Amino acid sequence: MDNKALSLKAGSFLLLQLLSNLLLCRSVDSLPICPSGAVNCEVSLRDLFDRAVVLSHYIHNLSSEMFREFEQQYAQGKGFITRAINSCHTSSIPTPANKEQAQSIHHEALLSLVLGVLRSWNVPLYHLVTEVRGMQGSQGDILSKAVEIEERNKQLLEGMEKIVGEVFPGVKENEILSVWPGFPSPQAADEDSRLSAFYNLLHCLRRDSHKVDSYLKLLKCRIIYDNNC
């Protein structure tokens, strides 16, 4: 990839990250910021990683809150936890299950896995937003969080692709992706089933966002700070 194009992409990604940082109220201490409109902006890998971690942390935060609110509002005493042991659609992606496994896997592979997980969530998040909008008595909070998560996920995916391009230039784009089966159709399922499917999706979202967050933090410390965060 051309360096200039990469820098340009990195710059735009950095601007997006800056915006997200402002939203997150994080103090970006001394990270260099590309002036808006700059074409040849060199963004360091460190900055990219820092911002990616911030973004993934934010997404996990939002999904935790969203799950908690949904549980309080719709799933009280309904025993959804039983059915929530269903598999998430991303279970097919062989992500490391604990720290040793994560440490033993190579950066490249781990990054690819992260990208795969992020990519797999694009479609479900879109449908999640649509469904939440149409839900009866859905509060604005859940909807706004869903919308936010969908947007941030796209940003994170974009950022990760840039990082991958920078850390492992020349690597071919991997195609890790797991297809989401979709919600049960409104005609086929009753309200309970639909709510259960919802619950499951939010549970999976929380879990996967935590996964991605942990992997990225691990990678950041490993790559940038040399295991000394």
Add this chain to the structure above:
Amino acid sequence: MRTRALNPEARLEGPPGMGLWKLLLTLAVAGSSNAFPGSEAIPALLDRAPPSLHRVHPGLGTNSSGKPQLTKCRSPELETFSCHWTDGGRRGFESPGLTQLFYIRRNTQEWTQEWTQEWKECPDYVTAGANSCYFNASYTSIWTPYCIKLTSLGGTLDQKCFSVEEIVQPDPPTGLNWTLLNISLTGIHADIQVRWEPPSNADVQKGWIVLEYELQYKEINETQWKTMDPVASTSVPVYSLRLDKEYEVRVRSRQRNSDKYGEFSEVLCVTLPQTSPLPCEEDFQFPWFFLIFFGLFGLAVILLLFLFSKQQRIKMLILPPVPVPKIKGIDPGLFKDGKLEEVNTILAIHDNYKPEFYNDDSWVEFIELDIDDLDEKTEGSDTDRLLSDDRRKSLHILGAKDDDSGRTSCYDPDILEADFDAGDMADGPSEVAKPQRLKGEADLLCLDLKNQNNPPSSDAPPATQEPSVTPAEENKSRPLLLGDNAQSTHPTAHAQLSNPSSLANIDFYAQVSDVTPAGSVVLSPGQKNKAGIPQCDMQLEAASFCQANFITDNAYFCEADAKKCVAAAPPAEVGARAEPSFNQEDIYITTESLTTTAGRSGASERAPSSETPVPDYTSIHIVQSPRGLLLNAMALPLPDKEFLSSCGYVSTDQLNKIMP
């Protein structure tokens, strides 16, 4: 399966002789327990749907029923976890080793909706203490659902499902210490910096887990801890501690994004160095109060000195006098004399009248011309009386001490005043009845007309002049044609004049529309109907009192009147001068009048039509020099062709049609 269930008994360390007793006891327990629906078949049953799983909340640990319950499962560093349960309180009767914990974890391939998997037993009952099960790193899978259950002799006592990342509760931080940052200038307060280390088992360096910390502090003898906001770093400043107190500090940590804190660290005692024991004022307050108070006091004293001093100049500086308004116009003498009616009239007409005075200049020349003629005529007794009366009258009416107007000219207030006098005193023509005071203007009008007419009528030959004179005098003598009084007086109409009813129809106040050169005031017509038939209505004896035919709808000449008057006049006059004929009529020169003079010959006599209502106030369209006022016809039904037929005003257009 059954063997498996029984195998754990081999681990029990009870005395061999107790085996039978234990067996009996467990059987008894099993039999009496309520939590065993189909107890033998629970583990790993193929077909049965899993019993309803429920989360065991650590807080609800009341073991009322007496059986062991899962209290809490916890992972301190996201690498291992352990589960704890309570004993159940049945000590002595139940061996602690009887309770077992089984777990099952879902793998991607193994887990299905049905509980087909085998439950595995807890790998380590020891490491985490009594009544606990410890899962080391090899047994721990993050992001994987686990279910555990507590069994006793095969019977499930409790069950719980969770994921490891949800149960993270870090250990307390270690290595708390503090350093002094600074001491305040007063020596009362100090700031310190507290530092600590993250828990040793949390792998923060590799970034596997990210922690945040919460610090609490309090004075030694206090009971309430003060809490600070969570921080992500491992040191935090604490501000404003008093130097003479001792403090305690403690810190706890939690994984960022979760809400469960770990345990508190050990308490750190902070003993600040004692500085000088002298009590010191916290701040020095500037004595603002005293300063302001005494300052104001001094200022007040100085001000009073100035005020009460006799120094007028200084007093003027501080308290400048308020200018008093000065209003011209009304003679205060009137008030003193009690002539309120005059004052009223003055007030009523002053605004309208006053400006007229300032037109004196333009009128002067003209009037002088007229007056020159007039004076010759007015040597007559009647005229003289009129003039003198006018003078007085006008004075009474207006009482205007207006120095600007030429008092010597005959249309002065003096002259006008004389009119009133004439009217009031019923001088002049005796036929004039004593007019009522309020309607003086009407009377005046009539009277004047009568008076004015007299000379012209008497002096037939100089008819050309007289008409001009009379109008002038008329104008002079009628400074106020108020209201409906447009009763054009006629010498022979005095009787009518005297009719009180007529006077009753006159408005008290009427707007002065103009002042004729002769000095008389032209009033705007009031309500025509109110006027009824003006008493000073002109009689239609054309010859005798044509000049007095001032049909006044409020002092305007109807063309009928004008016609009559004009007819009386020598034709020569008519032909020669349109204007003088107007002057005859003297009151108001309307376009109509003009036209009537022009078209008189062809005009048929009309009864005092005056049927058309005339508005009270009409704006002047043109001031025909020198004696005509062209009024704007307002809402008047203009006759199609014969505008002359309407006693009213002629619009400019019509006038233009008529006049060249």
